[in-house]
Amino acid sequence: MEKSVYVADNLFTKYLTKNDTIMILLLDAGNSFIKWAWLDPSWLKAGSGDSPELTNHDELLHAGEDLLLSLEEAWSEFPVPTQVWLSNVAGDDVLAGLQSWVSEHWACPVEVASSQASFGDVINAYSEPARLGVDRWLGLLAARDAQPGPCAVIDCGSAITVDAMDASGQHLGGLILPGLKMMRDSLYAEAEGVETAEPEQTSAGMLFATNTTTGVEVGSLYAIVAFVERVINDMQKEMGTDLVCILTGGDAEGVLPLLSVEVMHRPSLVLEGLTLYIGREASV
Numbered sequence: 001m002e003k004s005v006y007v008a009d010n011l012f013t014k015y016l017t018k019n020d021t022i023m024i025l026l027l028d029a030g031n032s033f034i035k036w037a038w039l040d041p042s043w044l045k046a047g048s049g050d051s052p053e054l055t056n057h058d059e060l061l062h063a064g065e066d067l068l069l070s071l072e073e074a075w076s077e078f079p080v081p082t083q084v085w086l087s088n089v090a091g092d093d094v095l096a097g098l099q100s101w102v103s104e105h106w107a108c109p110v111e112v113a114s115s116q117a118s119f120g121d122v123i124n125a126y127s128e129p130a131r132l133g134v135d136r137w138l139g140l141l142a143a144r145d146a147q148p149g150p151c152a153v154i155d156c157g158s159a160i161t162v163d164a165m166d167a168s169g170q171h172l173g174g175l176i177l178p179g180l181k182m183m184r185d186s187l188y189a190e191a192e193g194v195e196t197a198e199p200e201q202t203s204a205g206m207l208f209a210t211n212t213t214t215g216v217e218v219g220s221l222y223a224i225v226a227f228v229e230r231v232i233n234d235m236q237k238e239m240g241t242d243l244v245c246i247l248t249g250g251d252a253e254g255v256l257p258l259l260s261v262e263v264m265h266r267p268s269l270v271l272e273g274l275t276l277y278i279g280r281e282a283s284v
Helices: 010-017 042-046 067-075 092-106 134-146 180-190 212-239 252-258 269-278
Strands: 003-007 024-029 033-039 054-061 083-088 110-112 151-156 159-165 171-178 244-248 279-283
Touching: 024 092, 024 269, 033 269, 054 067, 054 269, 067 092, 083 092, 083 134, 083 269, 092 110, 134 151, 134 159, 134 244, 134 269, 151 212, 151 252, 151 269, 159 212, 171 180, 171 212, 180 212, 212 244, 212 252, 244 252, 244 269, 269 279
Parallel strands: 024 083, 083 110, 151 244
Antiparallel strands: 003 279, 024 033, 033 054, 151 159, 159 171
């Protein structure tokens, strides 16, 4: 059967007829960091089932920073992209800042992804699909592409989110709890006598701390690890032992060494999902 490229957004169709000089910049704006990668444009025209090739991954901290100055420092030497695609859960101010910088320096639009009721065989469980965080939605698309069976995506970012999907692609819903920094900051802010200071050097598997700050740092990490292991065990009982769990997010690398359960680490999962949102291979 002849293959062609399915386009998720009509705004992108004009780029499919151009040559490989197209420069596509993918952005994932979270609550603390903006991550990015460049998409190999030949993937959009190849008509193959290969995973998209993302290159030159990097990130910058935007929370509490001067966004425009940070972008200038990080992006001033970038080649000019043909188009910029964005997954944004960082709010309207970050969106406006990105749009302003990109417009001024590159004179191209920022195309913003949004959660949908369905995409291919992935079905959104939310009664109001747009209210599912777009990073979670894109993570599900990438997870489905990587793992066609039952799976769960655990994103260890500013908040920790869990989303489960059955073998048919039906999103079953998820869980949300504070991430590591949020958990630690709330304890420092609300607990009398617990003050933040420079913690001792910690290492994977460290169990006992000899000062309060390190106790908070290690204790909160173990709380996240315990949650992840328990929720994976419970999901496997509910969905079967063939469930594949995908771990992503900025704090995933700190959690991974302490886990006693098997997970797949995909640090660029949201950006991978964004490529599928732009265009995926389909049979016609």
